[in-house]
């Protein structure tokens with residue numbers, strides 16, 4: 001996805017292209033892949049959006065908001081960094097979750113800098129140990145740099161930070177320990193300098209206008225899902241999928257028609273999404289449409305309907321259809 005310009009050609013969905021083997025390294029420009037990994041809700045997607053200065057990855061206070069690998073591209077005079085935002089690390093119970101963890105593993109193996117995000121306000125638990133063990137394995141296999149980012153310091157009492165830094169430094173596992181706040185941006189400039197300093201020289205591999213590899217069609221489905229997560233709250237934790245079924249553009253009118261379905265697991269969940277007299281789905285639709293209009297720079301007509309698929313989280317074919325616009329890795 002690029003910033004939309006009238007008449008700009010839509011490129012095919014691409015993943016990280018390979019570098020030119022044996023090509024001359026340019027003057028000091030850096031290139032590399034930084035993976036953002038960690039437990040659900042640590043703030044990975046918020047941090048990516050903050051770094052890029054625009055939204056590429058949806059955010060909510062529910063676990064399992066990010067289900068795929070989202071690629072965000074930072075273009076600067078210092079070089080280009082490809083960020084991989086990943087689903088939260090957890091033990092997979094459904095096929096959906098197995099796929100989610102596959103995305104995490106592939107990000108681990110492609111990263112030049114593996115960045116583990118920690119919610120600094122939460123006590124260290126089993127989930128954190130699971131993540132640390134994965135990173136330790138990675139240390140034994142690979143050569144990537146390892147950072148730990150202590151996030152949400154805006155919520156942390158000052159005297160809590162030093163002991164936390166001490167605790168992570170004692171693990172002897174991380175090259176850098178960086179306190180940040182993805183919400184306020186505190187510490188993010190320093191973090192970026194550390195990323196660039198730890199990457200090799202190399203030429204950009206994406207066009208400088210690219211900021212993500214997700215196609216608009218996939219991103220639109222994500223924006224709708226974000227609004228569903230936000231408004232249906234605790235009643236529908238992570239049982240919803242959104243699939244964009246039709247996408248029509250009327251160039252002369254600068255209008256995009258998007259037809260999408262919100263898929264829930266049980267008939268009894270439909271009324272939650274639809275709301276009294278349809279007020280919930282109206283709210284979801286209006287919010288999604290306004291945000292899409294501002295992102296896509298076009299007028300949007302959004303048609304939403306609600307469907308039931310009782311086992312979509314186990315249905316490989318359906319899961320594949322949800323991911324098709326992203327291509328396979």
Ligand SMILES: Nc1nc2c(ncn2[C@@H]2O[C@H](COP(=O)(O)OP(=O)(O)O)[C@@H](O)[C@H]2O)c(=O)[nH]1
Pocket residue numbers: 039040041042043044045046047058059060061062063064065066088151152153154155180181182183184
């Ligand atoms: N106060 C505060 N909240 C944050 C920060 N970073 C993320 N959050 C919140 O934490 C929740 C989870 O964020 P998200 O980026 O979706 O986490 P992810 O699951 O790791 O991608 C959201 O409600 C965010 O607004 C931060 O630095 N400070």
Ligand SMILES: [Mg+2]
Pocket residue numbers: 044045046057058059065066086087088
């Ligand atoms: Mg996320």
